[in-house]
Amino acid sequence: MSEIAALPEPLALIFGQPVTELPNDLYIPPDALRVMLERFEGPLDLLLYLIRKQNLDILDIPMAVVTRQYMDYVEAMRVQQLELAAEYLLMAALLIEIKSRMLLPKPAVVEGDEHDPRAELVRRLLEYEQMKLAAFEIDQLPMAGRDFSWAAAWFDREMVVRLPEVTPVDLKNAWMALLARAKHTKSHLVKPDELSVREQMSQILKQLADGAFKEFAELFDTGRGVPLLVVSFIAVLELTKEGMIAVTQAEPYAPIYVRLAGAEPAPLAA
DSSP states (O other), X not given: OOOOOOOOOOSEEETTEEEOSOOSXXXXXXXXXXXXXXXXXXXXXXXXXXXXXXXXXXXXXXXXXXXXXXXXXHHHHHHTTOOOOHHHHHHHXXXXXXXXXXXXXXXXXXXXXXXXXXXXXXHHHHHHHHHHHHHHHHHTSOOBTTTBOOOOXXXXXXOOOOOOOOOXXXXXXXXXXXXXXXXXXXXXXXXOOOOXXXXXXXXXXXXXXXXXXXXXXXXXXXXXXXXXXXXXXXXXXXXXXXXXXXXXXXXXXXXXEEEETTSOOOOOOO
């Protein structure tokens, strides 16, 4: 039996057809360069790519090397007739200026006044790299629609609310709890005393209608409680304030007498 030669493994599939041999020439589509250049988000992104690709020290950038490579990319974009953003051209001018300033002889400067022309560019590159890393970390967080999809649950069955079963013992305990609460809750109705200062003023004026002196204590009825005593005392003060009664005392600590104002004084009882 003849042996069947084993077919070689295909290197790739192009339009569904297996390719088993490498082509003699490698064809690069015109859009490949466009894709490569347009993946940069700006001149700082392109500069950072050039520096990190060659493991250059970002704090000590070799301006001649970086400027040449940057201009090669810009020239490639111009040849391919890609739209060059103004910021790319501005960065090219800045790199050329820094390179020119570093080639000029350095004058003698006072200690502490030396300024590196690359300092501002290094600061911008470091800030941009920090923001780019922060954006990458945020992009790694799970995102709905990219890393997972929301699940929706539908229930066609009617939900039946199941109430707990109540036994006669439960009802008895609830009733006893209500009775115990009622015993501890007692109400007391407080009726306000209808006392009027004006009414007591009229009563005092009636007592003094004969114009005779009355001892101060005789104007008060102590048997009717403290509230009436307070109202009567206020009535005496109001009558005195309005000048309707006169209050006199012969000497300190002597009895106090009250009579109508303007009435002829009657002799005091012996």
